[in-house]
Amino acid sequence: MPELPEVETIARGLANAVVGKTIDSATVLLPRVVAPEPDRFARELVGDRIDAVGRRGKFVVLSLASRRQLVVHLRMTGRLIVQGAGATIPEPYSNVLIRFSDGTRLCFADVRTFGRMRLVEPEDPWAAEVGIEPLSGDFSLERFSSLLASRTTPVKVFLLDQRRIAGIGNIYACEALWDARIRPARPAGSLSKPARRRLRDSIRDVLRRAIDMRGTSVDDYVDAEGLRGGFQNVLSVYGRDGESCPRCTRTIVRTVIAQRGTWWCRTCQS
Ligand SMILES: [Zn+2]
Numbered sequence: 001m002p003e004l005p006e007v008e009t010i011a012r013g014l015a016n017a018v019v020g021k022t023i024d025s026a027t028v029l030l031p032r033v034v035a036p037e038p039d040r041f042a043r044e045l046v047g048d049r050i051d052a053v054g055r056r057g058k059f060v061v062l063s064l065a066s067r068r069q070l071v072v073h074l075r076m077t078g079r080l081i082v083q084g085a086g087a088t089i090p091e092p093y094s095n096v097l098i099r100f101s102d103g104t105r106l107c108f109a110d111v112r113t114f115g116r117m118r119l120v121e122p123e124d125p126w127a128a129e130v131g132i133e134p135l136s137g138d139f140s141l142e143r144f145s146s147l148l149a150s151r152t153t154p155v156k157v158f159l160l161d162q163r164r165i166a167g168i169g170n171i172y173a174c175e176a177l178w179d180a181r182i183r184p185a186r187p188a189g190s191l192s193k194p195a196r197r198r199l200r201d202s203i204r205d206v207l208r209r210a211i212d213m214r215g216t217s218v219d220d221y222v223d224a225e226g227l228r229g230g231f232q233n234v235l236s237v238y239g240r241d242g243e244s245c246p247r248c249t250r251t252i253v254r255t256v257i258a259q260r261g262t263w264w265c266r267t268c269q270s
Contacts, residue, residue, distance in 0.1 A: 004167030078115025
């Protein structure tokens with residue numbers, strides 16, 4: 001599933017490809033992936049213009065001239081692909097097609113169809129439940145500490161909770177905890193101040209490095225230009241059970257915490 005660095009990479013690529021374009025028509029091929037209902041969704045988009053593309057948590061947000069937003073959650077296999085004016089066949093598994101007045105086309109493609117595309121009104125508080133952005137200035141040690149305080153849930157599970165911190169999924173939770181030398185099952189509220197500081201810094205560092213490398217392609221993630229990321233080549237622990245820990249050379253293990261595979265080093269994470 002795309003996490004913060006992948007969604008950020010997709011949003012940046014999309015911004016280059018679609019900002020300033022006016023929507024000529026929209027076609028919904030799979031009704032349940034859009035809101036409001038398909039006829040209205042398609043009708044309301046016509047004539048609107050894309051003014052900006054950004055990200056909030058794991059959501060891609062296309063801001064429209066009408067001040068409404070097109071909010072996309074890619075979930076497992078969703079992709080946003082821009083096709084040139086000459087393309088005749090939509091991207092395979094396209095569920096929504098948005099055509100622009102210059103003949104180019106945005107395809108919302110999704111093999112497993114869990115992804116969603118929602119047109120929201122300016123006053124819609126859709127992001128109210130989305131947690132703090134870990135790369136923003138708001139993510140201070142004090143703020144992080146207050147979020148962690150007295151939480152008994154395993155710190156790894158805490159990191160995945162989108163209502164607390166937005167955008168971190170399984171890959172970057174495992175990588176940040178390894179980088180900060182913290183055992184994933186430790187109760188979130190039990191971290192010392194130095195450990196909290198290390199973890200905050202590691203989260204930001206891992207996410208920034210992954211954005212620099214255009215995300216991690218361990219599954220079928222590709223960016224808006226259809227390109228794979230590069231961070232899978234430098235992962236320290238994620239998916240590497242049985243291999244040597246890059247820091248202490250002991251064997252990386254995989255355990256399961258809250259039904260999720262968790263990769264870590266028993267020797268240097270405590
Ligand atoms: Zn180690």
